[in-house]
Amino acid sequence: MAKLTAWDRVQLARQLERPKSLDYIQKIFEDFMELHGDRNFADDKSIVGGIATIDNIPVTVIGEQKGKKIKENMERNFGMPNPEGYRKALRLMKQAEKFKRPIITFIDTPGAYPGMGAEERGQGEAIAKNLMEMARLKVPIICIVIGEGSSGGALAIAVGDRIVMLENAIYSILSPEGFASILYKDSTKAKEAAENMKATAQDLKSLEVIDYIIEEPEGGAQEDVNQVALNIRKYILKNIKELQKLSTEQLLNERYEKFRKM
Amino acid sequence: MIIDKVKKVNKTEKERTKNKIAANMMIGKWVKCDECKEIIYKEELHKNLSVCPNCGKHFRLSSRRRINQIADEGTFTEIASEIQTKDPLNFDGYLKKVEILKEKTKIEEAVKCGICNIEGEKAVIAVMDGNFLMGSMGSAVGERITIAIETAIEKRLPIVIFCVSGGARMQEGIVSLMQMAKTSSAIAKLNEEGLLYISVLTDPTTGGVTASFASLGDIILSEPKALIGFAGPRVIEQTIKQKLPQGFQSAEFLLEHGFIDKIVERKDMKSTIAKIIRLHKGGKVEDG
Ligand SMILES: [Zn+2]
Numbered sequence: 001m002a003k004l005t006a007w008d009r010v011q012l013a014r015q016l017e018r019p020k021s022l023d024y025i026q027k028i029f030e031d032f033m034e035l036h037g038d039r040n041f042a043d044d045k046s047i048v049g050g051i052a053t054i055d056n057i058p059v060t061v062i063g064e065q066k067g068k069k070i071k072e073n074m075e076r077n078f079g080m081p082n083p084e085g086y087r088k089a090l091r092l093m094k095q096a097e098k099f100k101r102p103i104i105t106f107i108d109t110p111g112a113y114p115g116m117g118a119e120e121r122g123q124g125e126a127i128a129k130n131l132m133e134m135a136r137l138k139v140p141i142i143c144i145v146i147g148e149g150s151s152g153g154a155l156a157i158a159v160g161d162r163i164v165m166l167e168n169a170i171y172s173i174l175s176p177e178g179f180a181s182i183l184y185k186d187s188t189k190a191k192e193a194a195e196n197m198k199a200t201a202q203d204l205k206s207l208e209v210i211d212y213i214i215e216e217p218e219g220g221a222q223e224d225v226n227q228v229a230l231n232i233r234k235y236i237l238k239n240i241k242e243l244q245k246l247s248t249e250q251l252l253n254e255r256y257e258k259f260r261k262m
Numbered sequence: 263m264i265i266d267k268v269k270k271v272n273k274t275e276k277e278r279t280k281n282k283i284a285a286n287m288m289i290g291k292w293v294k295c296d297e298c299k300e301i302i303y304k305e306e307l308h309k310n311l312s313v314c315p316n317c318g319k320h321f322r323l324s325s326r327r328r329i330n331q332i333a334d335e336g337t338f339t340e341i342a343s344e345i346q347t348k349d350p351l352n353f354d355g356y357l358k359k360v361e362i363l364k365e366k367t368k369i370e371e372a373v374k375c376g377i378c379n380i381e382g383e384k385a386v387i388a389v390m391d392g393n394f395l396m397g398s399m400g401s402a403v404g405e406r407i408t409i410a411i412e413t414a415i416e417k418r419l420p421i422v423i424f425c426v427s428g429g430a431r432m433q434e435g436i437v438s439l440m441q442m443a444k445t446s447s448a449i450a451k452l453n454e455e456g457l458l459y460i461s462v463l464t465d466p467t468t469g470g471v472t473a474s475f476a477s478l479g480d481i482i483l484s485e486p487k488a489l490i491g492f493a494g495p496r497v498i499e500q501t502i503k504q505k506l507p508q509g510f511q512s513a514e515f516l517l518e519h520g521f522i523d524k525i526v527e528r529k530d531m532k533s534t535i536a537k538i539i540r541l542h543k544g545g546k547v548e549d550g
Contacts, residue, residue: 112473114493114501119511122521124472124492131446132478136454151430152442152473152492159443173430173439182432197435198351207350209436259447260408262401262440 004168006194006203010176012168013147017222019229021063021106022048024146027229028236029054029061037088041121044085046077046109047157049092051101055237060096062089062157063106066147079148080113083126086156090130093137102140102240105157110175112153127156134159135259136252140243142236144214145169145201146221161255162239163209165201166228167216171209172199209262295319311528320485320528322465325374325391328424332387332532333378340376341386342409347371348401348434356433360395369394371402372427375410377419381536386414386421390471392428399470400431404441407475411448411459420458420539425476429469429494442474449478458542460535463490463513463522481538482522483531484513490522 004012012018025032029052036043049062064081067073089105096103112123134141134157141160149158149171165171173179176194181187204210214231217224243251292301298317307314311331312321323331329338347360364370372394377386388410390397397403407423414421430438452459461479465488472492476482484490491498491511499506509515516522526534 112492114497116498116502116506116510119491119493119498120519122477122519124490125477125521127473127492128442128446128475128477131443131474132450132453135443135447135450151439152470155439155442156473159447171436173432173435179432196351196353199436204436207436209440256447256451259440259443262437262444 006170006197006200007176007191009168009200010170010190010194012220013170015220015222016068018147019221019225020068021065021108021146023225024106024229024232025052025061025063027226028233029059032061035092038084038091040087041084042082044077044082044088045075046079046081046113047085047089049089054104054233054240057240058099058101059240060092060101060103061106062092062103063146064109064154064157066108077113079109080111081109081153081156082113082115082118083121083123086112086126086130089157090133093134093141097137097139100139102142102243103137103160104236105141105143105160107143107145107149107154107158107171108147109150109153110148111151112156127152130156131159135255138248138252140240140246140251141255142239142243144232144235145171145210148175150175159255159259161243161251161258162211164212164214164235165204165210166214166221166232167201168220169201170194170199171201171204172197293321295321313528318486318527320465320487322392322426324393325369325389325424328389329374329376329378329387331528332380332389332422332424332535333376334380334382338376338378338387340374341413342375342406343370345371345402345405345409348437350401350437351433351435353433353435363394367393371406372397372399373403373406375406375413377413377417380422380532380539383536383539384419385535385539386410386417386419387424388421389424390426392426392466395431396428397426397471398428398431398438399441400434400438401441403431404438404444407445408448411445411452411475414457414459415452415455418455418457420460420542421452422460422462422535423475423479424462424464425467425471426464427467427469427471427476429471439470442470445475446478449475458539460538462526462531462535464488466490468492468494477521481524483524483526483534484516484522485531486513486525486527488513490516 032052034050066079142162143158143160145165176190180189180193201213221228295314297319300316375388463484
């Protein structure tokens with residue numbers, strides 16, 4: 001496979017045809033049932049969540065959901081959650097803890113939505129609360145960046161025991177465009193920014209921010225979504241079983257140490 | 263003719279005063295309040311806790327001045343000062359910029375932590391400093407704050423964090439983002455230990471700091487009129503393609519929307535914090 005530049009991967013990660021959370025969820029899990037709402041304000045469609053099984057193990061699944069067509073993207077707010085999205089995720093994660101289900105999250109967002117309503121309803125508080133709660137949930141958590149993992153909006157469902165990325169996913173403090181406009185005062189230098197900001201799976205693996213890179217077929221995940229789903233499934237099964245062997249205390253200590261050394 | 267001359271003299275007199283003020287501002291003796299436009303003698307401003315004597319505007323404070331205002335005299339002992347800026351991305355020019363800034367500001371990083379007494383109540387404090395890369399959170403800030411939280415746990419003390427931040431330390435990329443998870447995890451542990459955390463938001467508190475420890479206090483205080491939000495006002499305006507209403511994301515706005523407990527003027531901050539700490543002393547359940 002020809003070596004891809006960071007900018008190539010940014011393009012791949014953002015591709016409309018690239019498989020989204022629900023594509024994987026439907027292929028990886030046997031019987032996903034979607035659940036809705038944060039019990040407080042609304043159901044945010046940019047985050048989907050529910051219960052399912054994988055090899056007869058009940059799990060809670062949460063994913064940031066972009067659309068593939070313009071209409072679906074409008075409905076999904078282009079995968080940019082509002083506070084109620086993060087609060088729905090937290091509600092489902094607390095539920096998972098109650099019923100001792102492992103949690104699997106799929107990360108794919110350009111960022112938390114920077115709108116007026118989001119600020120009025122406490123976007124910062126919603127994200128902060130998730131980080132704090134996820135740090136101590138007494139069940140295994142596996143977080144998978146499948147496309148674009150941008151800023152606190154991505155991190156808000158990405159605190160767990162295993163943090164992994166698809167080969168062509170990116171995970172960063174903000175978009176290369178935003179990075180360029182802040183540090184180079186020129187948003188057209190996004191390509192240059194993408195190379196320097198170390199946001200590819202390989203970069204994050206060498207920075208020891210992620211644990212593992214899940215392979216994609218040549219040309220990207222959209223070329224063979226079944227194969228990628230299978231790769232993810234294998235990873236999840238192997239690691240759920242590993243994590244379930246740990247005592248709660250061990251699990252939480254290791255999760256704490258994981259972020260403590262970053 | 264005569265009147266003209268008088269006018270001219272008055273004008274030059276006025277100009278001279280103006281020039282004098284300008285010159286004094288240049289050498290840093292005077293500052294202009296950008297709220298009420300009053301020219302204030304710096305010494306007078308500092309005596310007034312850096313609050314405009316004319317309109318009450320709370321000027322931004324350095325960590326040094328803040329600590330002097332909050333800690334009982336001579337009780338502050340710094341911790342975690344050995345933690346220095348890191349450059350995980352090998353970002354071109356970053357460390358050099360930091361060195362120049364350290365030299366210029368005499369500040370080591372965007373937060374200073376320590377243990378002190380506040381009206382006799384022992385506490386851990388962490389004070390962010392907006393003069394250092396806009397109080398942005400990189401690994402040193404995250405690490406120092408985490409050490410402060412862990413020190414509070416180890417010594418069974420309350421912790422007070424004064425927040426001021428423009429957001430993430432972009433030059434540290436993903437490592438900067440991870441500081442949000444690290445500090446929030448530490449706060450989660452503090453909660454399990456039943457220890458008090460008071461978060462004080464000051465102008466401006468935004469981005470990753472808002473979306474982590476700043477929003478996680480048992481009690482969240484703010485200085486008047488502080489700008490507090492996740493997304494910055496400019497980003498929101500670009501997104502919604504309209505101007506934000508006056509006072510959007512101000513402390514008063516957040517109080518109204520239920521995200522902070524109390525707005526406290528600087529002159530009352532020390533006594534308010536001490537009172538909150540005292541109020542948490544009675545209810546402690548002893549082990550056994
Ligand atoms: Zn004033």
